[in-house]
Amino acid sequence: MTKSLLFLTFSPRSASNSSGLARKFIDQWKSANPDAPIVEHDFGQTPMAGPDQAWIEANMTPKEQRSSAQRATLAASDKAISELRAATHVVLATPMFNFSTPWQLKSYIDNLVRNNETFGFDPETGPIPLLDQKKKMKVIWSSAFDYAVGNDMKALDQLTPYISTIFGFMGVTDISFVGSGNAWASTEVAHQFRSKAENELANAAPTW
Numbered sequence: 001m002t003k004s005l006l007f008l009t010f011s012p013r014s015a016s017n018s019s020g021l022a023r024k025f026i027d028q029w030k031s032a033n034p035d036a037p038i039v040e041h042d043f044g045q046t047p048m049a050g051p052d053q054a055w056i057e058a059n060m061t062p063k064e065q066r067s068s069a070q071r072a073t074l075a076a077s078d079k080a081i082s083e084l085r086a087a088t089h090v091v092l093a094t095p096m097f098n099f100s101t102p103w104q105l106k107s108y109i110d111n112l113v114r115n116n117e118t119f120g121f122d123p124e125t126g127p128i129p130l131l132d133q134k135k136k137m138k139v140i141w142s143s144a145f146d147y148a149v150g151n152d153m154k155a156l157d158q159l160t161p162y163i164s165t166i167f168g169f170m171g172v173t174d175i176s177f178v179g180s181g182n183a184w185a186s187t188e189v190a191h192q193f194r195s196k197a198e199n200e201l202a203n204a205a206p207t208w
């Protein structure tokens with residue numbers, strides 16, 4: 001299979017834990033896949049604007065009837081969708097904010113989820129995912145606390161279920177999560193959690 005990677009980061013922080021982990025993983029993945037093209041965006045530093053009235057009207061207008069202004073309004077969203085469609089592999093690096101996604105990631109997602117683009121709709125059967133189900137996604141995320149399965153905090157985690165739900169809705173179901181939790185614990189514990197995530201990513205890089 002010819003691989004191609006879309007690499008997206010969503011932390012607004014310059015010294016980001018999630019972006020740093022992801023960059024290290026990308027370097028390791030590149031060594032194993034030296035010819036694979038990589039498209040990269042730092043949407044944490046340069047976020048996409050979310051849908052406003054003009055965007056929604058343009059999106060609701062049938063494609064062939066859109067004015068040039070409406071096509072321009074949707075251009076960034078069209079580009080984000082075509083990059084997602086083209087990639088066989090997607091790495092998404094994000095912090096947890098208030099148990100969910102930072103707004104920068106939500107804004108990106110709001111630009112992707114479009115009828116007749118990433119999902120279809122059949123009045124008889126309901127929504128139909130339109131993205132290639134063979135696409136692989138790796139989500140590298142960072143949080144202050146630990147949300148491991150079996151931990152009481154797990155019930156508060158709205159980030160990983162939401163990402164699974166919304167990308168699954170579009171057809172991306174092969175999603176693996178690597179979390180670097182406990183960033184606000186003692187230096188020693190935070191370091192242990194980061195090392196565990198680094199090892200998991202280093203082990204995955206040659207074969208993912």
Ligand SMILES: Cc1cc2nc3c(=O)[nH]c(=O)nc-3n(C[C@H](O)[C@H](O)[C@H](O)COP(=O)(O)O)c2cc1C
Pocket residue numbers: 011012013015016017018019094095096097098099100142143144145146183
């Ligand atoms: C606005 C804001 C909200 C946050 N909310 C949570 C939260 O709900 N749960 C959590 O565990 N950590 C939370 N954190 C902590 C970050 O997830 C944590 O510091 C993470 O390591 C940041 O990732 P980054 O270094 O990639 O930006 C929050 C941080 C900020 C700035």
